[in-house]
Amino acid sequence: MFSFKQFTIHQDRTAMKVCTDACVLGAYADVSGGRILDIGTGTGLLALMAAQRNREARVDAVEVDAAAFGQAVENVAASPFGAHVDVIHRRIQDFGADGKRYDRILTNPPFYTNHLRSPDAAVNRALHTDELPFQELIDAVVRLLSPIGQWWVLLPPYETETLSELAQNQGLNPFRTLSLRHDARKPIFRLITGLSFQPSEHQEEQLTIYEPDGRTYTTFFRDLLRDFYLIF
Structure with missing residues (x-):
């Protein structure tokens, strides 16, 4: 269990647990707009962070794994934001047949390709790209993102480069x-990237989580997570 200031995440039935980099994504990404989509919601963390930051938005949280879907439903229902978040049990490849478009899409996708597999199928689904290759993820985003929308994605550096090249091929x-x-x-261990169909100058920032002592959180990190972490 992971307790935030305004909601609690139970994660005993999900393969992907709450992690610092996912929390940074949820706090940093632009979540303005009326419709937000969380692809692969897992525990429901990003969907709930988005709902807390934008009380006017409707958030759809899509999850393929049955156990994670059930836990996300429970986490959302127990939060103050249950009326704003819908958790949907479906593959993102099959989602959105009604033609609805989103202002913002958030994704913390699986990225392992040739790594050793776990005996746990849910762990493999959460961490490996077998069931959601980058190209299929991009195809879904192209289909679901508003022409003036933004897609925010969290990946390691090499995988970010790979996904960005594929994404640019589709505008x-x-x-x-x-x-x-x-x-x-x-070294840099994760990149949060905002992508859009709109041409724009590429801005780069850097977040260091700890001061040189390895224990004290930096001001940037504290300010970013202040509305969520109980310790700030």
């Missing part, structure tokens, strides 16, 4: 990147 261009480091001596 989605990176306009902002946030690089995440544990501390100033460590």
